[in-house]
Amino acid sequence: MHFVISRSDSVRIAEVLVSAPGDSPNTDGIHITESTNVVVQDCKIGTGDDCISIVNASSGIKMKRIYCGPGHGISVGSLGKDNSTGIVTKVVLDTAFLSETTNGLRIKTWQGGSGYVRALRFENVKMNDVANPIIIDQFYCDSPTVCPNQTSAVQISQIMYRNISGTTKSAKAMKFACSDTVPCSNIVLSNINLEMKDGTVETYCNSAQGFGYGIVHPSADCLSSHDKNYQAEIAELAQPSREDIVHTEL
Template sequence: AIRFFMSSNVRVEGIRIKDSPQFHFRFDNCKNVHIESIHITAPALSPNTDGIHIENTNNVQIYNSVISNGDDCVSIGSGCYDVDIRNVTCGPSHGISIGSLGNHNSRACASNITVRDSVIKNSDNGVRIKTWQGGSGAVSGVTFENIHMDNVRNPIIIDQFYCLSKDCSNRTSAVYVSDIRYSEIRGTYDVRSPPMHLACSDSIPCTNITVSAVELLPAEGDVVADAFCWNAYGELQTLTIPPLFCLQQGNPRSMLENDVGYC
């Protein structure tokens, strides 16, 4: 619907957009972007209707907005840093996502991103980091804090095996995911999937994941599903619901300094 390209000191406020055929707002190669009090609606089954997409854009604030659509409420692409998302009501949707990153063996970097004081409801995902096999670069310095989940299928998800077909092969290179913090995330999840899903690269593990005050209960029934981890390392600062015993403590011994594609 609306695209900003190579723009600085942009302010978008008080706008309502409905049923864009693709992204509702897109910001490419921009800096100093302030988005506040916007309202976006699209059908829950409409593909590629991201609410706000940013790429190669820095110093972004997204505040006090309501988004419901058929894809990500907010999607953060490569080259983004210093992003603050606060008081956003998201859903139905695919949640708030960093990525997808590293497609077609590309180098991708994203850092210093905060999502806080928000609500995600009736969505496929909650807060998500998604990367393709074969990419390089890094995602680091990410905080998800004080977020309420209401009937979300995957409330907390890192997916380093993101693929849109069934024939994606495993690769030895990957975007390095590190310094990710989850704090005060509470609510209910759809019982079809694990409420916490940390699937990290076989060759380059996720490191320094810190988790505290996470309480996720099934929206239906009484059985709490197990969390899932694969090659994920960090620190469990409090007990969680469900228990996150699969998060490995400390740092992996196998990862060498030259394995990691820093940004």
């Protein structure tokens, strides 16, 4: 890790440059754990792992004007490893450029975990040749041996993606691989436009519920939806309350 924010409250990181080779292993740029009310702004991060990683017991995290690349993208997780509990809430990414990263906006959890990821908003993000621009992976397995199938999972809900555009390296521009027993719910897509330079793009869903409005390309019709009445509620919940970050308003 280059920067670690751990067991802290009310932290601002601004105008930081992190530079490591794209093939350098486990070199996260900024890692946030067990912390609240953290603002990361105007940072340029190139690394061999996640540009920013947010893990258990973190809440009220705001990222603004972030450049990421090379690297593995901006990640919540991993969470739930070794049947542990993971909780992350109220995270906002507003205005970012990701270039030639292996992932874009990623939520990753291990099978067998518990807890929840709730009220996240990713908006105003441009992608350039990103392999997995939007991805939720509840079958994450960073292990030399095969991870066994388990029924418990970290619950993922109230996730909003808004104004996301650019180019993808993979045909599956959006991937929502959620737990069969604990489906993802209230995924909201608004004004998404992801293209592949040579080929067509699609959305992959497994046990994912939600809906799109405005332009959504590729189509996310595979999201099963019972949630349209919650559109305004989700938009509100996805914003950290003002009093939580009043000391660090951007």
